Structure formats: C-alpha cells, structure tokens
Amino acid sequence: MTLFEAVGGEPTFRKLVDEFYAGVADDPLLRPMYPEEDLGPAADRLTLFLMQYWGGPNTYSAQRGHPRLRMRHAPYRIGAAERDAWLLHMRRAVDRLDLPPEIATALWDYLERAAYFMVNAMEDPAGPA
Numbered sequence: 001m002t003l004f005e006a007v008g009g010e011p012t013f014r015k016l017v018d019e020f021y022a023g024v025a026d027d028p029l030l031r032p033m034y035p036e037e038d039l040g041p042a043a044d045r046l047t048l049f050l051m052q053y054w055g056g057p058n059t060y061s062a063q064r065g066h067p068r069l070r071m072r073h074a075p076y077r078i079g080a081a082e083r084d085a086w087l088l089h090m091r092r093a094v095d096r097l098d099l100p101p102e103i104a105t106a107l108w109d110y111l112e113r114a115a116y117f118m119v120n121a122m123e124d125p126a127g128p129a
Contacts (some may be wrong), residue, residue, distance in 0.1 A: 002055025
C-alpha cells in the first residue's frame with residue numbers, strides 16, 4: 001500500500017494543501033511569492049505533485065512534465081526565513097490531518113527535506129544593512 005492510499009487518497013492531500021495555503025494567504029513573507037491573485041492554481045499544482053510523489057496518479061507529470069522543483073522555484077529568493085515560514089504553515093497543515101504517527105513522520109520528513117533543498121539564497125552573516 002502506498003502512503004497515498006494509506007492516508008485516504010486525494011481528499012487528504014487536498015486538505016493538507018488547503019490548510020497550508022490558508023496560512024500562506026496571510027503570510028507577509030510567503031504570499032508575495034505567489035503572483036496569481038488566487039492561490040487556487042498553486043494549491044492544485046502542489047496537491048497534484050504531492051499525490052504523485054506519494055503513489056497517487058501521475059496527473060502532475062502528465063500536465064507539467066518533470067517536477068524540476070529547484071528550477072521552478074529559482075525565480076524566488078528562498079532563504080532560511082522563507083524556508084522556516086513554509087515549514088511553519090506545513091507543520092500546522094500536517095498536524096491538522098491527525099494521521100497515524102508513523103505516516104505523519106514519513107510525510108513530515110519528506111516535506112522538511114524538500115524545504116531545505118529549495119533554499120537558494122544564503123543569509124548575509126553581517127545581518128541586514
């Protein structure tokens with residue numbers, strides 16, 4: 001059984017992403033990274049990606065090709081602050097799913113690794129000017 005099946009399939013991933021974007025919608029650091037007025041298209045893309053990654057349908061690749069996550073996020077400055085804000089909203093979303101601990105841990109471990117992988121900007125050790 002895939003994790004996709006174990007969590008209940010698409011409805012669970014939709015809930016995860018909806019909860020995540022509810023936090024992003026009001027986040028002053030992250031919201032500007034989503035140029036679309038409506039977060040719906042971004043939510044759909046993330047939902048399809050996560051479903052595919054965890055063993056669900058390959059709709060994401062069929063519509064968008066290879067994920068190429070770093071390339072797709074390259075236009076955005078993603079430093080430690082952005083990573084941590086993303087993780088804060090995603091942690092809340094994962095916790096709201098009330099998954100069995102071993103499944104929640106597997107999901108969270110991946111999301112945390114992905115967030116660290118996406119960092120593309122180093123912080124200035126001297127701090128802000």
